[in-house]
Amino acid sequence: xxxxxxxxxxxxxxxxxxxxxxxxxxxxxxxxxxxxxxxxxxxxxx
Amino acid sequence: xxxxxxxxxxxxxxxxxxxxxxxxxxxxxxxxxxxxxxxxxxxxxxxxxxxxxxxxxxxxxxxxxxxxxxxxxxxxxxxxxxxxxxxxxxxxxxxxxxxxxxxxxxxxxxxxxxxxxxxxxxxxxxxxxxxxxxxxxxxxxxxxxxxxxxxxxxxxxxxxxxxxxxxxxxxxxxxxxxxxxxxxx
Numbered sequence: 001x002x003x004x005x006x007x008x009x010x011x012x013x014x015x016x017x018x019x020x021x022x023x024x025x026x027x028x029x030x031x032x033x034x035x036x037x038x039x040x041x042x043x044x045x046x
Numbered sequence: 047x048x049x050x051x052x053x054x055x056x057x058x059x060x061x062x063x064x065x066x067x068x069x070x071x072x073x074x075x076x077x078x079x080x081x082x083x084x085x086x087x088x089x090x091x092x093x094x095x096x097x098x099x100x101x102x103x104x105x106x107x108x109x110x111x112x113x114x115x116x117x118x119x120x121x122x123x124x125x126x127x128x129x130x131x132x133x134x135x136x137x138x139x140x141x142x143x144x145x146x147x148x149x150x151x152x153x154x155x156x157x158x159x160x161x162x163x164x165x166x167x168x169x170x171x172x173x174x175x176x177x178x179x180x181x182x183x184x185x186x187x188x189x190x191x192x193x194x195x196x197x198x199x200x201x202x203x204x205x206x207x208x209x210x211x212x213x214x215x216x217x218x219x220x221x222x223x224x225x226x227x228x229x230x231x
Contacts, residue, residue: 002081003089003153010092010146011069014099017145021138022062026055 068094086153096146100169103139104207106132107172110179111204114197126193129200133179136203140173164213168206175203 072094081087110132116125147166148158160166179196186192 003086003092003150006086006089006149006153007073007091010149011073011095013145014095014142015069017138017142018065019062021134022058026058029054 065095068098084154085156086150089150089153092146092150096143096150099139099142099146103136103143103173104211106135106139107176107204107207108132110136110176110200111207114200114204117193117197118201121190126197129179129197130183133176133183133200136176137173137180140169140176144170144173164216165210168210168213172203172206172210175199175206179203 072091076091076094079087079090084090109128113125113128113130113132116122117129119125151160152158179200182192182196182199186196
């Protein structure tokens with residue numbers, strides 16, 4: 001046992017954490033941008 | 047502000063590509079440590095992410111400190127945003143360190159956690175402050191009193207950063223002294 005499995009497991013856990021957080025932030029930002037972009041259209045309808 | 051949000055996604059994607067490159071270099075390019083001196087030489091590769099995670103968490107706590115100070119001094123909305131982001135990133139990278147450290151420790155030392163090691167315990171406390179802040183921000187009603195209280199806790203958390211850094215340095219010197227003593231005897 002030279003720690004290869006531990007290294008792979010650790011990298012997998014950290015990658016899952018890091019990527020899930022990053023994608024959730026990117027999707028929130030994209031959603032916010034879409035909402036901001038959509039607002040003037042709603043106002044102009046009124 | 048509009049420019050910042052335009053740059054945010056490309057910068058994040060570049061950062062993530064760099065993270066992947068670091069992992070690949072750590073696994074396939076970085077030289078292996080001396081197998082005779084280490085119990086789990088391959089587990090050493092964990093440190094190529096563990097250490098950057100630790101430093102990034104310290105940077106996140108710096109962001110939290112700047113945000114908390116800015117909230118106190120100017121009641122700045124951007125300061126509060128920095129505090130929220132700093133606590134989230136502090137928790138993310140802090141958890142990364144808390145998870146990867148014990149896995150490496152159990153492979154190399156045979157035990158996942160050393161309760162006598164000040165740097166580990168002070169770092170765990172630092173991460174728990176970030177956890178407390180993230181949970182409080184999500185659960186408590188947003189208002190000036192809540193923000194004041196959480197900013198004060200954020201400032202307390204930042205005090206732990208130099209404590210952890212000093213503890214790490216002192217622990218390393220102590221370990222070096224022990225190794226020197228063992229080599230001499």
